[in-house]
Amino acid sequence: MSTGKRLAGLLLFTTALSFPGHAYAQGTGGPPNTGAEGTTPDENADEVLTDTAQGTAQTQQPDALEEQQPDVSIPGGGGTIVVTGRRRTDPERSSTQVVSVLSAESIARTGEGDIAGALSRVTGLSTAGNGLVYVRGLGDRYSLALLNGLPLPSPQPLSRVVPLDIFPTSVIASSLVQKTYSANFPGEFGGGVINLTTKAIPDESFLEISVSGSGDEQTTFSKGYTYYGSQYDWFGFDDGSRDPGPQLQGFLDSGARIGDQDVDTKGILLELGNPNRILLQENDMLPINMSGGITAGTSFDFGETGRFGVIATASLSNKWRNRRIISQSAINSDLDLDSDFVEFVTDNRILANALLGFGLEVGEHQFRFTNVFIRDTLKRASLELGTDFQNDDTDLIQNTAWFERQLLDTQFVGELEFGDLSVDLRGGYAQTQREAPFDWEFTYTRTNNPNDRLGDLFLNTLDPQRGGAIVSFSDLTEDLYYGGIDISYLMTDWLSATVGYAYTDTERFSTRREFDIRASTGFPDVLGAFRPDNLLGDSLIELGFSPEAQAAAGFDPFQFNIFETTQSDPAFAATLKIHAGYGKLNITAAPGLTLDAGVRYEDAVQTVDPVEVFATPLGSASSTLIANDYFLPAGTLTYEITPDLQARISASATIARPQFRELIFQTYFDPETNRQFNGNPRLIDSELTNYEARLEYYLGGGDRISLAGFYKDIENPIEVFSSFSDNDQISGFANAPSATLYGAELETQVTWDLYDWGGFWESKQFLMIANYTYTQSELKVGPDDIARVFPFADQPATNFFRDGVPLTGQSDHLVNLQLGLEDQEELQQFTVLLSYASERVTSRGTASLPDIVEDPGLRVDLVYRQGLDAFGIPLELKLEARNLTGRDHLEFQDNGTKRIDINTYEVGRSFGVGLSAEF
Numbered sequence: 001m002s003t004g005k006r007l008a009g010l011l012l013f014t015t016a017l018s019f020p021g022h023a024y025a026q027g028t029g030g031p032p033n034t035g036a037e038g039t040t041p042d043e044n045a046d047e048v049l050t051d052t053a054q055g056t057a058q059t060q061q062p063d064a065l066e067e068q069q070p071d072v073s074i075p076g077g078g079g080t081i082v083v084t085g086r087r088r089t090d091p092e093r094s095s096t097q098v099v100s101v102l103s104a105e106s107i108a109r110t111g112e113g114d115i116a117g118a119l120s121r122v123t124g125l126s127t128a129g130n131g132l133v134y135v136r137g138l139g140d141r142y143s144l145a146l147l148n149g150l151p152l153p154s155p156q157p158l159s160r161v162v163p164l165d166i167f168p169t170s171v172i173a174s175s176l177v178q179k180t181y182s183a184n185f186p187g188e189f190g191g192g193v194i195n196l197t198t199k200a201i202p203d204e205s206f207l208e209i210s211v212s213g214s215g216d217e218q219t220t221f222s223k224g225y226t227y228y229g230s231q232y233d234w235f236g237f238d239d240g241s242r243d244p245g246p247q248l249q250g251f252l253d254s255g256a257r258i259g260d261q262d263v264d265t266k267g268i269l270l271e272l273g274n275p276n277r278i279l280l281q282e283n284d285m286l287p288i289n290m291s292g293g294i295t296a297g298t299s300f301d302f303g304e305t306g307r308f309g310v311i312a313t314a315s316l317s318n319k320w321r322n323r324r325i326i327s328q329s330a331i332n333s334d335l336d337l338d339s340d341f342v343e344f345v346t347d348n349r350i351l352a353n354a355l356l357g358f359g360l361e362v363g364e365h366q367f368r369f370t371n372v373f374i375r376d377t378l379k380r381a382s383l384e385l386g387t388d389f390q391n392d393d394t395d396l397i398q399n400t401a402w403f404e405r406q407l408l409d410t411q412f413v414g415e416l417e418f419g420d421l422s423v424d425l426r427g428g429y430a431q432t433q434r435e436a437p438f439d440w441e442f443t444y445t446r447t448n449n450p451n452d453r454l455g456d457l458f459l460n461t462l463d464p465q466r467g468g469a470i471v472s473f474s475d476l477t478e479d480l481y482y483g484g485i486d487i488s489y490l491m492t493d494w495l496s497a498t499v500g501y502a503y504t505d506t507e508r509f510s511t512r513r514e515f516d517i518r519a520s521t522g523f524p525d526v527l528g529a530f531r532p533d534n535l536l537g538d539s540l541i542e543l544g545f546s547p548e549a550q551a552a553a554g555f556d557p558f559q560f561n562i563f564e565t566t567q568s569d570p571a572f573a574a575t576l577k578i579h580a581g582y583g584k585l586n587i588t589a590a591p592g593l594t595l596d597a598g599v600r601y602e603d604a605v606q607t608v609d610p611v612e613v614f615a616t617p618l619g620s621a622s623s624t625l626i627a628n629d630y631f632l633p634a635g636t637l638t639y640e641i642t643p644d645l646q647a648r649i650s651a652s653a654t655i656a657r658p659q660f661r662e663l664i665f666q667t668y669f670d671p672e673t674n675r676q677f678n679g680n681p682r683l684i685d686s687e688l689t690n691y692e693a694r695l696e697y698y699l700g701g702g703d704r705i706s707l708a709g710f711y712k713d714i715e716n717p718i719e720v721f722s723s724f725s726d727n728d729q730i731s732g733f734a735n736a737p738s739a740t741l742y743g744a745e746l747e748t749q750v751t752w753d754l755y756d757w758g759g760f761w762e763s764k765q766f767l768m769i770a771n772y773t774y775t776q777s778e779l780k781v782g783p784d785d786i787a788r789v790f791p792f793a794d795q796p797a798t799n800f801f802r803d804g805v806p807l808t809g810q811s812d813h814l815v816n817l818q819l820g821l822e823d824q825e826e827l828q829q830f831t832v833l834l835s836y837a838s839e840r841v842t843s844r845g846t847a848s849l850p851d852i853v854e855d856p857g858l859r860v861d862l863v864y865r866q867g868l869d870a871f872g873i874p875l876e877l878k879l880e881a882r883n884l885t886g887r888d889h890l891e892f893q894d895n896g897t898k899r900i901d902i903n904t905y906e907v908g909r910s911f912g913v914g915l916s917a918e919f
Helices: 003-009 045-054 062-068 103-108 115-119 244-252 265-272 525-528 538-544 545-550 759-763
Strands: 099-103 125-127 131-135 143-147 170-177 192-198 206-216 224-226 281-283 288-304 305-330 337-362 365-388 395-418 421-446 470-492 493-520 560-565 571-590 593-610 624-641 645-656 668-670 675-677 685-699 703-715 717-723 728-733 738-753 764-780 815-822 828-837 840-845 852-854 857-868 875-880 891-894 900-901 910-918
Touching: 062 115, 206 305, 206 875, 224 365, 244 265, 265 493, 265 538, 265 560, 288 337, 305 900, 337 395, 538 900, 759 764
Parallel strands: 143 192, 675 728, 717 840
Antiparallel strands: 099 170, 125 131, 170 192, 206 288, 206 910, 224 281, 288 305, 305 337, 337 365, 365 395, 395 421, 421 470, 470 493, 493 560, 493 571, 571 593, 593 624, 624 645, 645 685, 668 675, 685 703, 703 738, 717 728, 738 764, 764 815, 815 828, 828 857, 840 852, 852 891, 857 875, 875 910, 891 900
């Protein structure tokens, strides 16, 4: 085959996910349309969303191309306009890929306060409790999240993508989900890409202020636990009280080991035992959840042909949640109990965020500079009571913790248009941080032994046999630099081409230091009855380092010691550098027949290396080096069978790399799933082959129905497995040999105009949006397959995986239904939202234990939005009722005859009210 034919056969495609501000600036006249009286949606909004999906052609009459060309803001957009004779404005229909779009109005209709909740209404999508979005039953590792088309890192150690519940809907103008791969996207694309577009620059000045309050049956005005912490905790920031003291910081910086003779153990202990951090308190009446925000924007002419604009938004929310978690563990496959605990947890979550964006248009050239800041803080207090059936002891465990998660993202996009040639430049920097200082756990044990004179008391003798005090410090910083260029050229009215280059450089540094505080055998048992702040109070610490005072008090000699349990691997440095080149051809082979084809080349080097923090190194073997390059082809053929019926066929190859946290051999506690995780340095990349076929029928006026089938073949999928130790669920990661996934989707949107009913109904419209996704997956595990799990030798894969079981995170059935009654002349909406997800595996069981299964079940929500007017000021009132079915969180193991609960708790119903005003 000739070189020319080889090149012509390459599957090429465009990068088209970045939004400069002007895309939404045109014709908005203020913030995104809410449906209030007197506002009209931007007539070009659908084209913008479509083109953002990936540079889809806007079909127009050849002789009207120049006049009707929409103002599209996409990298390489100039070369993707295809003239086919008709103009469409429906993004799902016009796109050459399978996309779902949530506009600002669609998001508002769901009434969700964050994007994760709003996205759960999209076909094939579901969310986990930690804000991660699952696409077609695949975990978050197979999802790709972008902000304005640019990479978006995660402040969560266990997540490759950012938990989307940290993005309030107030800062997002649209959310686009694309489920078929195209080569403009990064190769880590398994289930789909989620592109969030921040609000754009308006043509007119505006100011919007909003407040809301909510509560739920399990938490609001009920009792809960908390601790003081610091005076600024309510704001999500620490006042410095959680900074390590000089003795502790000096030790951490010294390179010494905690057991070295010159370490000031007494000085460190005196700094650790601050009662503000460890004294658990009961709050008799937890407050309601509160949130408030402000958004403002303006724009003005710049020179003769330019326009400059700015938009800024900030919000703060403070929410409380009680959970009474049933946590059991089994000793064998018959699910006989090893332990049975109930933990009462009160989470206080404070979310602060801000966005500042600048936009500039000069002639045909457009520029955007966007800055996003998000700080997500969790203050956790818990008390756990249960029985260890191995010794029949009863344990009382107290935990106080503070998790700071922060994202700072600054990005620049420039679009230069030179007739048929366009050049797009993009780049930016993002940093995520996570700090968890002074994560305390105290254990008090009651032996229940009649021969023990203190057997009926809960005591903490600072001995692993009867109690303990453990404190840990975690710190993670990740820096991401990214940049790229796209060059597009419209060759003819039936052919356009785009080539591009993208570069990302990610660096992460993670530390975790855990210290176990113990007393020697002479420690008086009676002192173990002290509450935590007295057990490690200054007086008792002084006593422990004064043999004279011990003798005077009549105590046997004892002393305090500190052991570091993380000495082997306390710190890691990780990097991921990716160079990618790609190209695309957009070909209109015949009227109604379009081929989008592209290929992406990625060269990536991923490393994880332990960092020595001690002067005398131990020498760890838990390093990882993954260096691979891939050619990733993708193509989609769209055929318009009739003017209202079209078919799509697509095929692609993609990958899924191990996440840093999955590679780092370091313990991490996830407060949402209530379990610990350890990484596996021996993980390798997963490789996916994806196929999809789809029929779409359009009924007019935005109404439509579609049916799709999809199939994926996955080599070396990464799965989660769990084991149990003293009621602690410890999860790890391993590559399964292979898996397949297939399914079907059915989606419809229908509206009925109720004008003929007259009277009240004259301006009303009924809306139904319904979708159903059926998915099946299957692990393929043979007797000769092996699993590589650090630090053990290679072993049969059947020790971790069973042949034929579904992938973790995959539900067989996903259902979403929206029923809405809306006024077409003013803002008045009443929406019933129903969602259902069937059982899904969250972790593989080991040692012959069943898999751990979550049952999300059925949820029903109600949302009412009403436009009001107060002294000429437009207001929006929102009332919402969530989880009316009272669906609880259910996570369990079941062997067919017996079931035990792993992480089960009541959720209850919640109710909220919000009010916003626009000036």
